[in-house]
Amino acid sequence: MTHTNQWLSTVLGLFFLLLSTFTHGQWNLWSTEGSSGDPYIAELNGYIYWSSINDDVLRTADNGVTWENVGPWTSNVRSLHVLGNSIFVSTFDGLFRSNDDGSTWVDVTGIIVNSLGGGSHVHRIRNIGGYLFAIMDENDEGLYRSADNGDSWVDIQFSPYDLVDVIEHNGALYSPDHFGRLFKSVNNGTSWNMISFTEVYKAMASIGDNIILLGSGGVTYSSDDGATWYGLPFPHPYQASQYDGSIIEMDGYYYSNAGWKIARSVDGLEWEEYNGGLPDGPAINFLGRAGDAIYAVNWHGAYSLQSTVGIPEFETDDISAYPNPSDGPMVITTTRTYGANSRYELFNCVGSLVASGTVRSSTFNIEHPGASGSYVLVLHNNTEQVRLHLVFE
Numbered sequence: 001m002t003h004t005n006q007w008l009s010t011v012l013g014l015f016f017l018l019l020s021t022f023t024h025g026q027w028n029l030w031s032t033e034g035s036s037g038d039p040y041i042a043e044l045n046g047y048i049y050w051s052s053i054n055d056d057v058l059r060t061a062d063n064g065v066t067w068e069n070v071g072p073w074t075s076n077v078r079s080l081h082v083l084g085n086s087i088f089v090s091t092f093d094g095l096f097r098s099n100d101d102g103s104t105w106v107d108v109t110g111i112i113v114n115s116l117g118g119g120s121h122v123h124r125i126r127n128i129g130g131y132l133f134a135i136m137d138e139n140d141e142g143l144y145r146s147a148d149n150g151d152s153w154v155d156i157q158f159s160p161y162d163l164v165d166v167i168e169h170n171g172a173l174y175s176p177d178h179f180g181r182l183f184k185s186v187n188n189g190t191s192w193n194m195i196s197f198t199e200v201y202k203a204m205a206s207i208g209d210n211i212i213l214l215g216s217g218g219v220t221y222s223s224d225d226g227a228t229w230y231g232l233p234f235p236h237p238y239q240a241s242q243y244d245g246s247i248i249e250m251d252g253y254y255y256s257n258a259g260w261k262i263a264r265s266v267d268g269l270e271w272e273e274y275n276g277g278l279p280d281g282p283a284i285n286f287l288g289r290a291g292d293a294i295y296a297v298n299w300h301g302a303y304s305l306q307s308t309v310g311i312p313e314f315e316t317d318d319i320s321a322y323p324n325p326s327d328g329p330m331v332i333t334t335t336r337t338y339g340a341n342s343r344y345e346l347f348n349c350v351g352s353l354v355a356s357g358t359v360r361s362s363t364f365n366i367e368h369p370g371a372s373g374s375y376v377l378v379l380h381n382n383t384e385q386v387r388l389h390l391v392f393e
Contacts, residue, residue: 041297
């Protein structure tokens, strides 16, 4: 092999190594329907459920190509949760549960009431230790517990505390409120003691040996079950916001919208911004996982970040481009079958995403990206991916 060919082989190898870092490492627009309120996305039995800005609960079996309204209510949807094989939806009419993928619903409001009377303003429902914990939203107060999947509820008498979340760590429950107070229970939530008063908390999780709190002061963590606490910085923390944050795990990373930007961490302690593909502008008011992707929602729309676990790569015999090189559009042809979950992504030589879209047929066009150079085209769905080197002149 000549020195020139060795150099070219090395450069292309580094190029594809770099692209492997960026493949599936970008947020992609999933829906143009955003939300200024409290959107929710969840997955169950092959369906993705989405509570939209129009206060409906929609269901899709083809990753958002077609949608079906499965909600029997007529008032505002406050939250949507999938726990086991049940879907829970909180509305101004009450709290509803479906055990058959949204086909039928049962009113399980019980004693849960909001401050205006009637209905329910359940913000979050957690399944911990065989109990469901219903956390009221920031306009209400209190915490309810169920031992029978929501058929009946017990008022834990946790008011007047405006709670953010409930987590389990080393056999104890922890719950922060919006005023910087942190509470601990060692008897499944029957009684609580305040153990800390520091910052305004937006998200909480148990990660390894640590209790992790994200809030206005950055990262607050404890390695000894809440006896002592330490602080670390966090990218762009909220000083105040009407939206609570989440901490979501995927592919060995933790993602959070507890700040103005999406942040990522491997241990919950040290965080970095992770916003490639997201538009500048409004903060992310929902972050959640559904199936093999994490979804982030703001006023602009819903964006997805695809998991890479278990996605094999196929040789470029499965895909071709003509003409290649090209000074205009290229016609892409693939011999593989790509369904509704399939997308293409075009990366430049430094790994930046320059174009993306949905693959709807075995032949489609890629427009000239506007700058000459080497690019990598990636086709992928939930089960496989394939890459092709392109040259635009």
